[in-house]
Amino acid sequence: MRILIVEDNALIALDLEMQLTEMGCEVIGISVTAEAAIAKSRQEGPDLAIVDLQLADGSRGQDVAMALRTEMDIPSVIVSGSLHQVTDDEKATIRPIAMLSKPSLPGELQNAVVRCEAG
Structure with missing residues (x-):
């Protein structure tokens, strides 16, 4: 599974990358905006995106996830300390x-990736 990480905190992004790599996933990159x-x-057409809600330049992860789903049919896993910011419409x-x-419990990310792989 090819995964894009959308996270502006370098330590969190690297931790996510390590977890995903250990699961056998290919991380195609880390984007901060x-x-x-x-x-x-x-460019890359990932199978899945791991998306934080608050990004480096003040942009919103919700906008990323909506664009990926509606324009490219790429699903997302939202990982954030601000889940309340996502509206029902979003x-x-x-x-x-x-x-x-955030912080997620051990195994939560893996369970989400497995659900995506299962379809």
Whole structure:
């Protein structure tokens, strides 16, 4: 499974990359802004995106996840300490595989990736 990480905190992004790599996934990149994440997805076509809600330039992860789902049919797992910021309308558009709070519990990310792989 090819995965894009959308996270502006370098330590969290590297931890996610390590977890995903240990699961046997290929991390195609780490993007810190919505614009970069959308451009990378158009180039690389990931199978899944792991998306934080608050990004480096003030852009929103919700916008990334909505663009990926509606334009490219790429699903997302939202991983954020601010899950309350996602509206019901945004959830309906994004149709996230999972919404995980930071810090996530061991195994939560793996369960979400497995759900995505299962279809």
